[in-house]
Amino acid sequence: MATSTDKDESDARDKKTIAVHCVAGLGRAPVMVAIALIEAGMSNLDVIDFIRKRRRGAFNSKQLKYIQSYKPRNVGKKGDCIIM
Secondary structure: OOOHHHHHHHHHHHOOOOOOOOOOOOOHHHHHHHHHHHHOOOOHHHHHHHHHHHOOOOOOHHHHHHHHHOOOOOOOOOOOOOOO
16 A cells, blocks of 8 residues: 555655755856756756845856856757757
8 A cells, every 4th residue: 555655755766856955056057057957948047047046146247147058968868968
């Protein structure tokens, strides 16, 4: 007989999660997450807004310029792995 705990554990295994962290969590980690989200199809400006709502202070001016000008490299390719 399956219990609710078994279902919760099964649901947790089905979700795709990755953790990204740098020393302060304000520069390098958010940039890596931004690139992954852009590669997954989110627009550059939406990515900046999305991350900043969750991590206040993310990105300095050079990082913002990089993200704003970043062009996806994985467009039209299948799979969820991005290699850069």
